[in-house]
Amino acid sequence: MEADSVSMRGQLDPLLLAAAAIEPVDVEAAYVQHRARLIGLAAAITLDRSAAEDIVQEAFAGLQRHSAHVDNAVGYLQRSVVNLAVNFMRRRAVAARHPRDPAPIASSPAIDETWTSVAGLPAKQRAVVVLRFWEDMTIDAIAETLSWPAGSVKSTLHRALARLKEDLK
Amino acid sequence: MIDHAFVADADPELEARLRVALEEMIPKLVADNAPAHAAFAPTAGSRAVAPLDVVTLAAARRRHPRRLIAAALTAAVMLFGLVVIARRAAEAPAPHDAASSTAAPAWYSLIRASIPPRFTSIAATLATGQQRWFVAVDPAVGKSLEIRVEAGFYSTAAPTATDSVGTWVQTPQGWSVRTPTGLLVTVACDIGARGREFPGPPNYCDTASTAPFTSAEIHATAATLATTVTDALFATPPPPSITPTPPTEVASMIASVVPGQHLVSDIDWGNPGTDHLYDFAVAGGSGAAAATPDTSVRVLHGLYPAPAPTGKASWALYGDAAAFWVFGPSGTAIRISTTDPSPESLTRLEALARSLAGLDPAAASDHPAPTTLPPASLTPVARARTLAWEAAINDVVTNAGLTLAGTEYSPGDVQPFTGSGLANVGAGQIEFTVRAFGVDEYRSDPAWQQRTAGANQPGQPVAEGTMFVTDNPATSARQVVIVTPSAIVTVVAREVSTAELPALDVFVHAAQRLAAAIPAVLNPSCTCSMSEPQ
Numbered sequence: 156m157e158a159d160s161v162s163m164r165g166q167l168d169p170l171l172l173a174a175a176a177i178e179p180v181d182v183e184a185a186y187v188q189h190r191a192r193l194i195g196l197a198a199a200i201t202l203d204r205s206a207a208e209d210i211v212q213e214a215f216a217g218l219q220r221h222s223a224h225v226d227n228a229v230g231y232l233q234r235s236v237v238n239l240a241v242n243f244m245r246r247r248a249v250a251a252r253h254p255r256d257p258a259p260i261a262s263s264p265a266i267d268e269t270w271t272s273v274a275g276l277p278a279k280q281r282a283v284v285v286l287r288f289w290e291d292m293t294i295d296a297i298a299e300t301l302s303w304p305a306g307s308v309k310s311t312l313h314r315a316l317a318r319l320k321e322d323l324k
Numbered sequence: 325m326i327d328h329a330f331v332a333d334a335d336p337e338l339e340a341r342l343r344v345a346l347e348e349m350i351p352k353l354v355a356d357n358a359p360a361h362a363a364f365a366p367t368a369g370s371r372a373v374a375p376l377d378v379v380t381l382a383a384a385r386r387r388h389p390r391r392l393i394a395a396a397l398t399a400a401v402m403l404f405g406l407v408v409i410a411r412r413a414a415e416a417p418a419p420h421d422a423a424s425s426t427a428a429p430a431w432y433s434l435i436r437a438s439i440p441p442r443f444t445s446i447a448a449t450l451a452t453g454q455q456r457w458f459v460a461v462d463p464a465v466g467k468s469l470e471i472r473v474e475a476g477f478y479s480t481a482a483p484t485a486t487d488s489v490g491t492w493v494q495t496p497q498g499w500s501v502r503t504p505t506g507l508l509v510t511v512a513c514d515i516g517a518r519g520r521e522f523p524g525p526p527n528y529c530d531t532a533s534t535a536p537f538t539s540a541e542i543h544a545t546a547a548t549l550a551t552t553v554t555d556a557l558f559a560t561p562p563p564p565s566i567t568p569t570p571p572t573e574v575a576s577m578i579a580s581v582v583p584g585q586h587l588v589s590d591i592d593w594g595n596p597g598t599d600h601l602y603d604f605a606v607a608g609g610s611g612a613a614a615a616t617p618d619t620s621v622r623v624l625h626g627l628y629p630a631p632a633p634t635g636k637a638s639w640a641l642y643g644d645a646a647a648f649w650v651f652g653p654s655g656t657a658i659r660i661s662t663t664d665p666s667p668e669s670l671t672r673l674e675a676l677a678r679s680l681a682g683l684d685p686a687a688a689s690d691h692p693a694p695t696t697l698p699p700a701s702l703t704p705v706a707r708a709r710t711l712a713w714e715a716a717i718n719d720v721v722t723n724a725g726l727t728l729a730g731t732e733y734s735p736g737d738v739q740p741f742t743g744s745g746l747a748n749v750g751a752g753q754i755e756f757t758v759r760a761f762g763v764d765e766y767r768s769d770p771a772w773q774q775r776t777a778g779a780n781q782p783g784q785p786v787a788e789g790t791m792f793v794t795d796n797p798a799t800s801a802r803q804v805v806i807v808t809p810s811a812i813v814t815v816v817a818r819e820v821s822t823a824e825l826p827a828l829d830v831f832v833h834a835a836q837r838l839a840a841a842i843p844a845v846l847n848p849s850c851t852c853s854m855s856e857p858q
Contacts, residue, residue, distance in 0.1 A: 194354055269344075269345035270345050
């Protein structure tokens with residue numbers, strides 16, 4: 156249901172964007188509207204629902220703190236979630252092999268195979284893949300959201316797709 | 325080049341396949357797992373404020389109350405190398421006279437009365453209608469407490485305990501408690517070095533040899549705050565707006581000293597606002613960037629009363645990390661933590677901190693960091709228990725012919741000890757767990773022991789207690805539980821294939837060996853020695 160209020164797969168409705176540019180962010184409304192989708196984004200990067208919830212909560216805490224200065228709540232939250240999730244994965248990479256949440260059961264072998272390959276990507280590559288193909292964001296939108304140069308987004312996505320292609324051929 | 329490669333690699337079929345897979349699997353990934361714990365969910369009796377269900381345990385990225393420790397060898401190296409000192413300044417800095425003469429903020433007395441006396445200087449870092457965040461500093465040794473009082477908030481983490489104060493969650497750095505009236509009080513103490521996995525006792529403040537601040541003390545502080553803070557706190561005015569050094573300038577100064585800087589949190593730091601805190605983080609990465617140390621820089625304004633400007637920093641050195649505060653004039657304070665505690669690094673970072681604080685950076689060179697770290701003069705029980713547990717679980721797993729992949733535990737300084745270790749076997753794992761009994765929990769009654777073990781069959785006596793075996797090799801269901809007077813020990817196969825399942829004797833021997841080691845773990849000061857099971 157939350158996704159219904161977020162048009163175009165997670166992109167904030169243009170009317171909401173316009174409103175956000177001239178009015179303080181309504182954090183509570185943003186929480187209601189976007190939390191579930193953001194948890195999906197975080198979970199896709201961390202493969203850990205518990206961590207995803209914490210990450211999204213932390214992102215909202217940051218939004219709460221800076222709400223007076225944020226003119227694009229969704230962009231802020233997405234950037235926070237990606238940064239926090241990638242950082243979480245980096246931290247976990249240096250820890251012991253902590254058992255991940257079990258992979259969900261796919262409806263077909265092809266989807267299972269695809270998801271397994273996506274889950275095997277480095278966190279940053281997976282983040283870009285998810286933003287591109289789940290959130291349906293353009294390269295420029297990803298670059299803007301993550302504050303990365305567009306070239307970095309392209310090269311990261313290029314490497315990810317090349318790896319996926321190799322895995323799935 | 326990149327553009328061309330990107331365009332050339334466009335693969336509509338692959339992209340379509342990705343979209344379908346992500347669309348199906350991400351919702352399942354979120355939904356397939358256990359629902360969030362409801363223990364902290366707002367209740368009917370909650371305080372009547374606008375609900376904003378945001379968890380603010382920023383430091384508690386992992387929900388699990390137990391800590392994840394690195395693999396045994398790594399952990400052993402880190403832990404045995406965890407040498408701690410806190411170098412006091414020649415004289416403990418007294419509150420700065422000029423700042424002391426200014427009027428105390430309205431919130432100061434409310435918080436000050438509820439925290440230990442040594443944390444003399446406090447800054448408000450966030451003030452909204454529902455949130456009040458503070459940093460309290462002990463200028464003498466550079467320790468600091470993060471204090472958060474929030475109305476209408478809750479934690480989704482699994483509760484550690486419930487008592488008359490409220491429902492508690494222990495985090496790697498401290499405690500949070502949600503009161504029956506709907507307040508969420510969080511107190512944490514750590515050095516804030518990102519990228520560390522808290523390999524020592526449950527928070528860094530436990531480990532400083534000269535000024536320990538234990539998990540139990542943090543618990544007590546949170547309890548005091550939870551029972552004394554009232555609505556009056558939320559009625560106090562927020563800190564006044566300030567005009568600190570522009571963040572871009574601060575970022576530029578940091579980047580000049582610590583290349584590769586990027587912001588991990590507080591990414592909206594570019595707006596000064598009225599909160600008096602900016603966090604910068606320079607994080608190491610993977611691959612070639614793995615050697616990059618993690619460094620966090622915190623710029624804090626409005627510390628009251630302002631400590632005297634730092635003559636030389638009070639370092640807290642942890643062997644593989646370090647942290648310190650530098651106090652500037654008028655309540656400005658700079659906190660730097662890093663996973664590169666080399667003398668060169670600390671001297672360079674202290675100079676940076678002094679620059680950020682408006683002090684003479686050259687003075688950092690006058691007080692070079694020590695090149696050798698003296699041994700800790702104080703060994704908290706939790707630390708000793710940590711070492712005993714790691715030695716025990718490593719011994720047990722190794723003796724079973726396996727390799728310890730990781731271990732988690734809670735040190736048991738407040739709640740009874742729990743610990744677990746994992747060894748990978750093919751695609752599955754063997755899990756070794758210990759849960760110490762609480763006071764008066766153990767009973768010799770066979771029926772109680774069987775229930776506690778979750779066994780279908782009665783147990784059999786062994787030297788360490790009573791052993792319960794569940795074994796069905798056809799389905800890889802193999803588990804050995806031993807109930808001892810002090811703890812319950814379990815060794816169980818998780819998703820191990822029948823072909824790779826170790827023999828039942830391995831489980832029995834491991835459980836007995838772990839059970840035999842438990843007294844030394846629970847009471848590390850005793851002379852208990854691990855004995856071979858009979």
